[in-house]
Amino acid sequence: MDEKTAGTFFSLFNEIGIINQIGTTFLEARLPDGLIAPHFSVLNHLIRVQDGQTPIRLAQAFQVPKNSMTHTLAGLERRGLVQMRPNPDDARSKQVWITPAGRDLRVRTIANMIPLFEEFEQTIALDRVTELLPRLREIREFVDELRDHRT
Amino acid sequence: MDEKTAGTFFSLFNEIGIINQIGTTFLEARLPDGLIAPHFSVLNHLIRVQDGQTPIRLAQAFQVPKNSMTHTLAGLERRGLVQMRPNPDDARSKQVWITPAGRDLRVRTIANMIPLFEEFEQTIALDRVTELLPRLREIREFVDELRDHRT
DNA sequence: CTATATTAGTACAATATCGAACTAAAAGGA
DNA sequence: TCCTTTTAGTTCGATATTGTACTAATATAG
Numbered sequence: 001m002d003e004k005t006a007g008t009f010f011s012l013f014n015e016i017g018i019i020n021q022i023g024t025t026f027l028e029a030r031l032p033d034g035l036i037a038p039h040f041s042v043l044n045h046l047i048r049v050q051d052g053q054t055p056i057r058l059a060q061a062f063q064v065p066k067n068s069m070t071h072t073l074a075g076l077e078r079r080g081l082v083q084m085r086p087n088p089d090d091a092r093s094k095q096v097w098i099t100p101a102g103r104d105l106r107v108r109t110i111a112n113m114i115p116l117f118e119e120f121e122q123t124i125a126l127d128r129v130t131e132l133l134p135r136l137r138e139i140r141e142f143v144d145e146l147r148d149h150r151t
Numbered sequence: 152m153d154e155k156t157a158g159t160f161f162s163l164f165n166e167i168g169i170i171n172q173i174g175t176t177f178l179e180a181r182l183p184d185g186l187i188a189p190h191f192s193v194l195n196h197l198i199r200v201q202d203g204q205t206p207i208r209l210a211q212a213f214q215v216p217k218n219s220m221t222h223t224l225a226g227l228e229r230r231g232l233v234q235m236r237p238n239p240d241d242a243r244s245k246q247v248w249i250t251p252a253g254r255d256l257r258v259r260t261i262a263n264m265i266p267l268f269e270e271f272e273q274t275i276a277l278d279r280v281t282e283l284l285p286r287l288r289e290i291r292e293f294v295d296e297l298r299d300h301r302t
Numbered sequence: 303c304t305a306t307a308t309t310a311g312t313a314c315a316a317t318a319t320c321g322a323a324c325t326a327a328a329a330g331g332a
Numbered sequence: 333t334c335c336t337t338t339t340a341g342t343t344c345g346a347t348a349t350t351g352t353a354c355t356a357a358t359a360t361a362g
Contacts, residue, residue: 001265005277009268010195010261012280013174015287017192020171021214022294023164036318041168044161056340063172065320070342072318092327092340110161114152116297117160123293126156128286129163135283136166142274143173146267187348207310216350221312223348243310243357 030112032105035079038062038072043081043106046098054093063147081105163290181263183256186230189213189223194232194257197249205244214298232256 024037031040045061046053059069073096076082081102087093098106175188182191196212197204210220224247227233232253238244249257 001269001272005272006261006265006268008277008280008284009264009271011284012287013171013178014192014195015284015291016167016171016174017188018214019287019291019294020164020167022291022298023167025214025298026294027164034317037168038318041165044165054340063169063176066341067321067343068319071320075317087340090328090340092325094341110157113160114157117157118152119297120160120293121152121156124290126159128289129159132283132286132290133159133162133166135279136163136170138279139275139283140166140170140173142271143170143177146270147173147176185347189348205310217311218313218351219349222350226347238310241310241358245311 026116027109027113030109035075035105038064038068039076039081040106040109042072042076042096043098043102046082046096047103047106051098052095054087054095056093058096063144076102177267178260178264181260186226186256189215189219190227190232191257191260193223193227193247194249194253197233197247198254198257202249203246205238205241205246207244209247214295227253 027037027040028035031037041062042058045058049061055069055073056066058073059066062069073082073084077084079101080099083097083099085095085097087095178188178191179186182188192213193209196209200212206220206224207217209224210217213220224233224235228235230252231250234248234250236246236248238246
């Protein structure tokens with residue numbers, strides 16, 4: 001592989017890294033004190049996908065080590081945004097349920113993001129984002145799978 | 152703005168977040184012990200753009216707080232990968248120069264990434280990445296600018 | 303010129319991240 | 333069944349990240 005091709009891949013990850021960095025900052029500026037992006041992401045995932053999931057499944061979904069997820073969930077539980085229950089099917093395991101306060105916080109945070117997205121939409125047409133998404137999803141699915149064999 | 156549109160923007164940042172997470176893991180698996188992605192990113196930036204830059208410029212380039220950059224640079228300097236010199240134009244300031252060891256580490260890390268990129272290229276054609284890049288760059292430039300006024 | 307404001311960088315403290323080692327439960331093999 | 337291996341989750345320690353507050357130097361206003 002030539003240097004230019006390798007450079008293209010590096011650029012890809014570089015652009016993604018910076019967008020991620022800034023997006024995270026925007027989100028965290030709209031979250032209550034002490035809550036950070038991973039907290040919100042978990043709440044959002046519990047609504048979008050399904051709550052009652054095990055911590056290990058959440059860790060896999062976000063591709064973080066399981067002890068990092070333990071920590072994030074502890075923060076959410078301490079604030080009453082999720083409830084941890086024993087998993088009736090497996091005594092080693094737990095289930096994570098979102099609470100009404102958790103749902104409420106998610107809704108309010110999304111509402112807080114809307115003005116930003118509207119500004120966004122004025123410059124980057126929604127169409128372009130819609131087009132971009134399947135491409136990104138393809139890459140995400142690929143690296144996701146790649147990760148399972150090689151790291 | 153309707154809920155679906157907001158969901159599209161969330162999906163965008165969500166996909167980007169996961170790709171970033173996995174990409175970082177891949178990179179860090181190929182870095183020597185104790186070095187992490189930000190260390191490599193700085194070395195790479197010093198070559199790609201220009202070395203002799205001030206820490207504050209690097210912090211702006213990566214959109215991280217300046218004290219985070221201080222910490223990253225301290226790690227690089229401790230390992231002899233960069234050299235910090237006083238800035239002759241401004242006594243408050245410094246310049247960051249990459250050392251031969253730093254250059255060497257960067258080259259070796261890129262070489263270590265190549266097999267992964269080759270695997271990548273077999274599934275996601277290079278063309279698609281090349282097409283994707285300007286779109287991402289556009290978004291990056293926009294959020295970058297947005298960040299300067301509103302946060 | 304002097305006083306004030308801004309800027310570059312660091313120090314400190316709080317929290318986050320994550321590898322490694324551990325416990326307890328479940329799964330699998332003989 | 334009994335023993336071994338795997339799995340879910342936590343604990344611990346090391347390092348990373350970042351907000352706040354600081355120092356020193358530079359820029360700016362009057």
